[in-house]
Amino acid sequence: MDEVLGSWVDGVAGTSIPIDDRGLQYGDGIFETILVRKGIPRFLELHRERLRRGLARLGIPFTAEEGLNADIARAAALAPPLAILKIIITRGSSQRRGYGPAGNPVARRVVSLWPTTPLAREVVEQGASLRVAVMRMAESSPLAGVKHLNRLENVLAATELMNSPATLDCLMLDVGERIVSGTSSNVFLVKSGELLTPPVNRVGIAGVMRAVVLREAPRLGITAREQELTLRDLRDAEGMFITNVRIGVVPVEGVREHLFGMTEIARKLRDHIEALDA
Amino acid sequence: MDEVLGSWVDGVAGTSIPIDDRGLQYGDGIFETILVRKGIPRFLELHRERLRRGLARLGIPFTAEEGLNADIARAAALAPPLAILKIIITRGSSQRRGYGPAGNPVARRVVSLWPTTPLAREVVEQGASLRVAVMRMAESSPLAGVKHLNRLENVLAATELMNSPATLDCLMLDVGERIVSGTSSNVFLVKSGELLTPPVNRVGIAGVMRAVVLREAPRLGITAREQELTLRDLRDAEGMFITNVRIGVVPVEGVREHLFGMTEIARKLRDHIEALDA
Numbered sequence: 001m002d003e004v005l006g007s008w009v010d011g012v013a014g015t016s017i018p019i020d021d022r023g024l025q026y027g028d029g030i031f032e033t034i035l036v037r038k039g040i041p042r043f044l045e046l047h048r049e050r051l052r053r054g055l056a057r058l059g060i061p062f063t064a065e066e067g068l069n070a071d072i073a074r075a076a077a078l079a080p081p082l083a084i085l086k087i088i089i090t091r092g093s094s095q096r097r098g099y100g101p102a103g104n105p106v107a108r109r110v111v112s113l114w115p116t117t118p119l120a121r122e123v124v125e126q127g128a129s130l131r132v133a134v135m136r137m138a139e140s141s142p143l144a145g146v147k148h149l150n151r152l153e154n155v156l157a158a159t160e161l162m163n164s165p166a167t168l169d170c171l172m173l174d175v176g177e178r179i180v181s182g183t184s185s186n187v188f189l190v191k192s193g194e195l196l197t198p199p200v201n202r203v204g205i206a207g208v209m210r211a212v213v214l215r216e217a218p219r220l221g222i223t224a225r226e227q228e229l230t231l232r233d234l235r236d237a238e239g240m241f242i243t244n245v246r247i248g249v250v251p252v253e254g255v256r257e258h259l260f261g262m263t264e265i266a267r268k269l270r271d272h273i274e275a276l277d278a
Numbered sequence: 279m280d281e282v283l284g285s286w287v288d289g290v291a292g293t294s295i296p297i298d299d300r301g302l303q304y305g306d307g308i309f310e311t312i313l314v315r316k317g318i319p320r321f322l323e324l325h326r327e328r329l330r331r332g333l334a335r336l337g338i339p340f341t342a343e344e345g346l347n348a349d350i351a352r353a354a355a356l357a358p359p360l361a362i363l364k365i366i367i368t369r370g371s372s373q374r375r376g377y378g379p380a381g382n383p384v385a386r387r388v389v390s391l392w393p394t395t396p397l398a399r400e401v402v403e404q405g406a407s408l409r410v411a412v413m414r415m416a417e418s419s420p421l422a423g424v425k426h427l428n429r430l431e432n433v434l435a436a437t438e439l440m441n442s443p444a445t446l447d448c449l450m451l452d453v454g455e456r457i458v459s460g461t462s463s464n465v466f467l468v469k470s471g472e473l474l475t476p477p478v479n480r481v482g483i484a485g486v487m488r489a490v491v492l493r494e495a496p497r498l499g500i501t502a503r504e505q506e507l508t509l510r511d512l513r514d515a516e517g518m519f520i521t522n523v524r525i526g527v528v529p530v531e532g533v534r535e536h537l538f539g540m541t542e543i544a545r546k547l548r549d550h551i552e553a554l555d556a
Contacts, residue, residue, distance in 0.1 A: 003374060007297055016294035017302065019285055019388050024295060024366070026429040027305030058430070059437060084375065088302070091433075096281060097362065097392045099429065099436035099461050110297050114375045139453060140416030143430060150428035151304040151377065152336070152421060155369075158377035159337060175417060183377050 006078050007112035011067045021108060023090030026099065027149040030054035032087045034072075035245045036079040036113075041072055042245060042278050046208045051087070054146045055107075060091050062107045071111040084114040084246060088149070119247045124270070127253030127261045128168035128242065130182070132231070133157035137174045137203055145206040158183045169242060171255060174203050179229040182242050185250075186210035188224075190239035190265050195224035209243040212273055220268055231256075239263035248273055284356055285390035289345045299386060301368030304377065305427040308332035310365045312350075313523045314357040314391075319350055320556050321523060324486045329365070332424045333385075338369050340385045349389040362392040362524060366427070397525045402548070405531030405539045406446035406520065408460070410509070411435035415452045415481055423484040436461045447520060449533060452481050457507040460520050463528075464488035466502075468517035468543050473502035487521040490551055498546055509534075517541035526551055 007015055022028035032047045041047075055062045068087070075085050088110040095103030135157050143150070157170045161183075169182035179198050181187055186207040189196045195217055200206045217224035234240065240252040240260045249270040251262045285293055300306035310325045319325075333340050346365070353363050366388040373381030413435050421428070435448045439461075447460035457476055459465055464485040467474045473495055478484045495502035512518065518530040518538045527548040529540045 004298065009297065014297075016296050018294050019287065019292075019366075019390060020282065021302065022433075024299065024302045024368075024388075024427070025309075026433050027427055028430060028433050031303075058434070086375065088297075090302075097364065099432045100440055101433070101437060110302075112297060135420050138416035138418030138421075140431070141453070142413050142434065143416075148430055149302070149305055150430045152306060152426055152428045153418070154377045155300075155304050155306050155379070156336070156420065159379060162378055175419070 003115060005083065005113040005115060006075060007110065008071050008074070009110050010108060011071055017108065017110060018093055020093045021090050022092060022094060022101065022105065023088060023108070023149055028058070029060070029088055029090030029149045030058065030147055031089070031149060032147065033245065034085040034087070036076050036083045036085050038081055039076050039079055040278050041076050041085055043208050043212060044072070044278065046211055050147060050206065050208060051089070054148065055089065057143070057146050058091070058148065060089065060107050062089060064107070064109060068109055068111070071109065075111055075113045079113055080115065082116055082118060084116045086112050086114060090149070116246060119250060123168065124250060125262060127251040129166055129253050130169055130171050130242070130255045131161070131164070131167050132255065133160055133170035133172050133183070135160070135172070137172050137180050139174055139176070139203045141202050144202050144204060145200040147205050154183045177230055179231065180204045185242035185244040185247070188213065188241050188243065189229060189233060189237040190263055191233070191237050193265070195222060195265070196227045196229060197224070198229050199226040207244055209245045209248065213243055213249065213269060216273055217269065220272055222265060222269070234258040239266055241266045281393060283361065283391040283393060284353060285388065286349050286352070287388050288386060289349055295386065295388060296371055298371045299368050300370060300372060300379065300383065301366060301386070301427055306336070307338070307366055307368030307427045308336065308425055309427060310425065311523065312363040312365070314354050314361045314363050316359055317354050317357055318556050319354050319363060321486050321490060322350070322556065324489055328425060328484065328486060329367070332426065333367065335421070335424050336369070336426065338367065338385050340367060342385070342387060346387055346389070349387065353389055353391045357391055358393065360394055360396060362394045364390050364392060368427070394524060397528060401446065402528060403540060405529040407444055407531050408447055408449050408520070408533045409439070409442070409445050410533065411438055411448035411450050411461070413438070413450070415450050415458050417452055417454070417481045419480050422480050422482060423478040425483050432461045455508055457509065458482045463520035463522045463525070466491065466519050466521065467507060467511060467515040468541055469511070469515050471543070473500060473543070474505045474507060475502070476507050477504040485522055487523045487526065491521055491527065491547060494551055495547060498550060500543060500547070512536040517544055519544045
């Protein structure tokens, strides 16, 4: 807990949860990671919508929306100029041990505030180095798209990066060798002037910055759509970028023998999105 | 925490963990559920072996074997005639937020003791009712077999049971419609006098009672082997049973139109395994 700037469990300042919480026991919950810029949580409505969708998909009853809003406001007021606000909502503690949520458990919310730094200017200008993770992701339609707490695949892929600090992220493929995402980012290719990103209905996470790009690109006259992609699609791509709410739109310098770097489209999107009010 | 009989975090009596524990944040850890019968943790060496294999697969360094042994001995000494000892080992708390385990985190162990009751005699005699879960499991070879903390699939399948208390477990199929397991049990079919159970190299958990059945069956002159199974295989099966360390070998009364009940082989195996010393 060295780094955390503040944390609240069900609205009360605290740094621990009971060991019988189903988030720990089974990964039975969801999370959101929100960028707070100058005290303003960015894209808050998109995060709220995804949170609601995730809770519905997992069948977790959640009625503490007001308490959560108060948590967010309290954390944002304490935030330095750039910070990450993380929300975890678990199914809470069951009455009995076991997978079934016995006794109508009450959802537990854990809100925490973390420091973060802007991405180095040279990475934004020259692009991020990516490698391809050795690990392949499972396909799992019932849970696809949801930002749930079962993230061992992302952890194992990220672990592959621990000895190469110059590599910003890993590109994750599924068992069918299709491109899914980075470990903590979504991926876009630029092909014939169009933006292409893998669908998230079989596997992957529906990232909030991904949603922002899909929403804002047409406003800049750029077509953006979902399409299945493999590493072969990198060959004739004009550019590639990764996205998440912390780093925004970041060009990819290269993956294996495919070299990209900053492109006109990525710069336009990045600048436009960075300039949005919230 | 209503029910827990005792719990220890890194060897110290306690009921909570820090919110930055990677078990909560990402499901980054493994667990074991051990039956303690008359103060003796059953099949302890098999549990220990699986624990070591799981830690190795996830790349979690763990050097507190002695502390864990002391935890187990302490809990077993407190246990009523029948109890469940649950061990969770997480990768611990990272120095920084993020999937990559920054700063060489130290594994955290959570040991807890829970009450349990023997299965009703009539279920053992007549067999357990099973339904087929609607949810399909993903295939994920890198994590297959490991008893890790990413158990949302089991939770969602078990949730399907919440409104049918007479049904003991759900049969889980993978996305290819192959039989995987119950939500908290492994599955065996009896066909032509042989025992068949699905492999656990693509999906599923390598259950300790499954291992005990595979080890003990030959000692009773029964052939037991791994084979891929679908619901079609239930048609010409002579019997079916589920296994876990808590309930042992339990015959299946029926799945859909396929009716089984107790069989000679299941009874022989059950009695033999129940009579084993530990």
